[in-house]
Amino acid sequence: MRTQMRYDAFSSAGSAPLGVDSRYSTPMSLSVPPYVAPETMEVLFSTAQIADRVKAIGQQISEDYKGHSIVLIGVLKGAAIFLSDLARSIEVDNTFDFVAVSSYGRARVSSGAVKLIKDIDNPIEGKHVIIVEDILDTGLTLSYLRGLMLQHKPASLKIATCLDKPERRLVPIEADYVCFQIPNRFVIGYGMDYAERYRGVADIRIFPETPPGH
Numbered sequence: 370m371r372t373q374m375r376y377d378a379f380s381s382a383g384s385a386p387l388g389v390d391s392r393y394s395t396p397m398s399l400s401v402p403p404y405v406a407p408e409t410m411e412v413l414f415s416t417a418q419i420a421d422r423v424k425a426i427g428q429q430i431s432e433d434y435k436g437h438s439i440v441l442i443g444v445l446k447g448a449a450i451f452l453s454d455l456a457r458s459i460e461v462d463n464t465f466d467f468v469a470v471s472s473y474g475r476a477r478v479s480s481g482a483v484k485l486i487k488d489i490d491n492p493i494e495g496k497h498v499i500i501v502e503d504i505l506d507t508g509l510t511l512s513y514l515r516g517l518m519l520q521h522k523p524a525s526l527k528i529a530t531c532l533d534k535p536e537r538r539l540v541p542i543e544a545d546y547v548c549f550q551i552p553n554r555f556v557i558g559y560g561m562d563y564a565e566r567y568r569g570v571a572d573i574r575i576f577p578e579t580p581p582g583h
């Protein structure tokens with residue numbers, strides 16, 4: 370779940386303001402859960418395991434797009450670290466861009482409402498595009514972004530995700546490149562947050578509690 374769903378667990382029931390969820394900007398009006406030291410959390414994937422998989426995905430992309438240029442579109446903020454490693458493991462000509470999305474708290478799950486709050490900077494018409502995401506969870510974000518990017522008429526459009534939680538899917542969407550499939554556990558690190566924390570943790574760890582709504 371994205372930040373609003375997670376913040377909701379720590380604000381009084383039903384009182385969370387609408388429209389403040391964002392992976393791009395932190396809502397200021399919601400209470401922040403207590404800090405849990407990441408060293409105490411179980412490691413799901415070590416830095417070495419992550420590096421191996423990112424390298425393998427980078428090689429696969431380099432083979433699949435041999436002779437072409439590609440545009441990587443990272444979804445802020447969670448995918449920033451994965452994108453920076455992935456871009457460095459891709460051998461074909463590549464540029465990158467970023468988008469940011471926001472959604473509307475609990476309403477999101479029922480309505481699927483996702484809103485673009487930062488668009489791409491450069492046109493992608495006729496280009497080979499890969500959307501780069503940290504986690505494919507319910508699929509709402511990526512199906513929204515895929516629809517939006519297809520409107521720009523790219524030559525091709527694929528999805529790369531660091532993690533995939535197939536059990537949580539609400540809409541039918543699959544990624545073309547996946548580092549790891551994981552069960553329904555809430556994780557942090559390698560760009561992924563809990564209430565905006567832990568993005569800088571180098572490995573991927575299991576957060577000790579499953580946030581409500583997740």
Ligand code: IMP
Pocket residue numbers: 370371392447502503504505506507508509510511554555556557561562563
């Ligand atoms: P969805 O596929 O639209 O549900 O949204 C995926 C987004 O939810 C990801 O980009 C993450 O920001 C967030 N997310 C889902 N699961 C987790 C998790 O285990 N840890 C941190 N963020 C998560």
